[in-house]
């Protein structure tokens with residue numbers, strides 16, 4: 001990656017939709033993924049291979065992967081919690097997998113039915129299999145600033161989980177502000193602690209946006225050398241297992257920020273906004289011009 005390039009993973013089809021109670025038709029999910037790729041998103045997190053009864057909205061993950069026309073140069077990734085999810089994702093045609101743990105024991109238990117240490121044990125066979133098959137892996141660490149059950153989380157708590165994650169192998173570390181609690185001042189200790197454990201080029205920031213402050217946090221992270229961000233078109237998103245979790249930071253806001261600061265994202269803002277408006281309209285969230 002060149003120094004003036006920022007890599008944005010579009011997580012709208014997964015994080016954006018997972019909290020929607022009305023199931024979005026498969027054809028619309030496929031259209032969403034294809035339009036985001038056509039707009040230039042270098043990576044699209046297409047869906048999740050979790051327990052279908054826990055996230056019914058994404059129970060059609062195999063169908064979505066089977067129906068998209070892949071565009072060369074785009075990475076089509078999938079969220080997986082364990083080896084069973086990894087096997088399903090590979091069979092469906094995922095190019096990359098995202099595992100997920102947390103800096104909070106309570107959130108880990110609620111989200112994945114096991115402790116943080118339990119998630120790390122589940123990850124070992126996945127990282128081993130993915131590495132042998134040449135499939136890139138990212139690992140989300142949720143609740144890096146605040147947990148909806150435990151409250152404030154220290155950067156030391158985050159660092160101790162990041163340490164366990166990087167010991168698994170060559171993985172991207174994705175820091176999740178699950179409930180959108182961060183202010184720019186929280187970003188410094190978080191990124192500095194993480195940067196001391198893993199090359200900053202392998203660090204991703206995954207912001208949710210409660211108070212409209214996520215772009216200010218992203219700006220701070222850019223200043224600290226972070227060049228990878230997750231975002232969701234139209235700011236869709238939330239987590240069914242984190243009460244009050246708001247939408248992800250909007251991809252169009254991150255793209256605008258990056259372009260204003262002189263970074264290239266490869267994403268066409270006009271095409272992106274057209275897609276955001278369409279999906280927001282579909283989900284009856286207004287903004288239907």
Ligand code: HMG
Nearest residue numbers: 049050051054081084085111112113140142143176178239
């Ligand atoms: P578990 O119940 O502990 O799993 O679930 P288990 O190994 O005990 O198996 C129990 C049953 O589940 C078995 O079926 C397994 O086959 C089945 P049975 O024999 O009883 O019929 N099973 C599966 N089925 C399909 N796919 C699988 C799978 N694994 C087991 N992969 C598990 C553990 C983690 C799977 C479950 O708790 C789960 O699916 N949780 C959903 C978690 C989730 O999707 N959360 C939202 C995404 S995370 C997020 O949004 C945060 C993020 O955006 C970052 C941020 O914002 O911070 C990433």
Ligand code: MG
Nearest residue numbers: 015176178206
């Ligand atoms: Mg999230």
